[in-house]
Every structure is written in structure tokens, then in C-alpha cells.
Amino acid sequence: MNDKETPMIRLDNITKVYGTGEARVEAVKGISLDVRENEFISLIGPSGSGKSTLMSIMGCLDTPSEGTYLFEGRDVGKLNHNELADIRNAKIGFVFQSFNLLPYATAFENVELPMIFKGVAARARRRRAQELLDTVRLSSRAGHKPSELSGGEIQRVAIARALANNPRLILADEPTGNLDTKSGDEILDIFNVLWKQGHTLVIITHNPAIAEMTRRVVRLQDGRVLN
Numbered sequence: 001m002n003d004k005e006t007p008m009i010r011l012d013n014i015t016k017v018y019g020t021g022e023a024r025v026e027a028v029k030g031i032s033l034d035v036r037e038n039e040f041i042s043l044i045g046p047s048g049s050g051k052s053t054l055m056s057i058m059g060c061l062d063t064p065s066e067g068t069y070l071f072e073g074r075d076v077g078k079l080n081h082n083e084l085a086d087i088r089n090a091k092i093g094f095v096f097q098s099f100n101l102l103p104y105a106t107a108f109e110n111v112e113l114p115m116i117f118k119g120v121a122a123r124a125r126r127r128r129a130q131e132l133l134d135t136v137r138l139s140s141r142a143g144h145k146p147s148e149l150s151g152g153e154i155q156r157v158a159i160a161r162a163l164a165n166n167p168r169l170i171l172a173d174e175p176t177g178n179l180d181t182k183s184g185d186e187i188l189d190i191f192n193v194l195w196k197q198g199h200t201l202v203i204i205t206h207n208p209a210i211a212e213m214t215r216r217v218v219r220l221q222d223g224r225v226l227n
Helices: 051-058 081-091 107-118 122-135 151-162 181-196
Strands: 009-018 025-035 040-044 066-071 092-096 169-173 200-205 216-221
Touching: 009 051, 025 051, 040 051, 040 181, 051 169, 051 200, 081 092, 081 107, 092 151, 107 122, 107 151, 122 151, 151 181, 169 181, 181 200
Parallel strands: 040 200, 040 216, 092 169, 169 200
Antiparallel strands: 009 025, 009 066
């Protein structure tokens, strides 16, 4: 169990550089940030502000060029490929703007997939998948493929999939970006419920109205934290 006094996420002077020479881009420039257990925060900034790069680092999808990242007190920079994969699969749930569902699989099968990778027994993962589809109010659409669902329904499936292995942290990158206002509000309502249930949520957005619905707003510009 994570020590309540230890931040779930501690970023210390994180810098991320892509390319070399004239192609060198410093996407993140010396960011330090703590995220504590059961926080609901947003990272907001315009395109090119570094927010998606920062999310990739938080989600152990990428590593910083400089600085230290501690996840639950562990130095991520010292973990090997398999250890990073274990954290992503067991500790972190991802929700993307582009949904990233398997197009040939049903909603139920998409939600079930992370549990297959984790080795959860068939009966347990099927029960869990059904519970999660109930949670996002999509049990009646369990047998439908993404092409047969609306944008809001697809994103709700993606949220259910992100919750499959009961992660401690949920990272959402522009989760309402491809949705109409009504569907976007439904997604934010679900996130609010998850926060009240004890999850830690970090939402990436460029939309101030979305950011203001979270409990803490971190503003980024040109790879730096403004506040």
C-alpha cells in the first residue's frame, strides 16, 4: 500500500528532449510536480505545451532525458522493460482521445483484454468486464463492435477497459476531444464518480471548461509549469 505521505507521482526537474542538432526539440523543460493519492487534476495548455509528453512520462510509456520520476516511491528510471510493463498493466489505466479500441472486438472483449494479459482467470475476468460495462452504463451494448457504437459509447468502453485491472492511477489524454458536449459531460461525470471512489485521475486537456471541472489545475506553456 502506498504511504499516504508519499506522493503517488513525484516529478523532479524532468526534461525531455527529442532529436539532435538542428532537429533538437526540448518538449519538457525542468518540470517538478507532485500528484498525491486520490487527487483529480488537469494538465492544461495549448498544442506544443508538453502536456502529452508529460503524460507519457507519468504513464511509463516514455522516459525523461533528465530528472527523476518516482512512482509510488520507486525510481522509474531504474526499472527495466518488464518492470515498466508491469506498472502500466497493473497500476495505470489509460484513456485516449482516439479511443484505441480493437475494431474487430466487441465492447465486452475490449474490456476483457487487459485482464487476459494479466492472467486473470476466465470466469473472474468475464464477471469483472460485465461489472465495468454496468458501471459505464453500457451493459446492453456489450456485444457491439466499436463501429456500431457512438463516440460517447466508445469512450465509455475505453474507460471501462482502463479500469479492468483496478488501477491506482487513471491518465486521460483529451478524453472528450472527439465528443459532442453531451457525451463529453457524461464522460466527466464518470470521472467524477471514479474520483469519489478513491481513484487518482490526471486529465490532459486544452479546454479551460474541462480543466475547471477537476479539483486542481496545472497550467503548462512551452514545456514549463506556469503555476
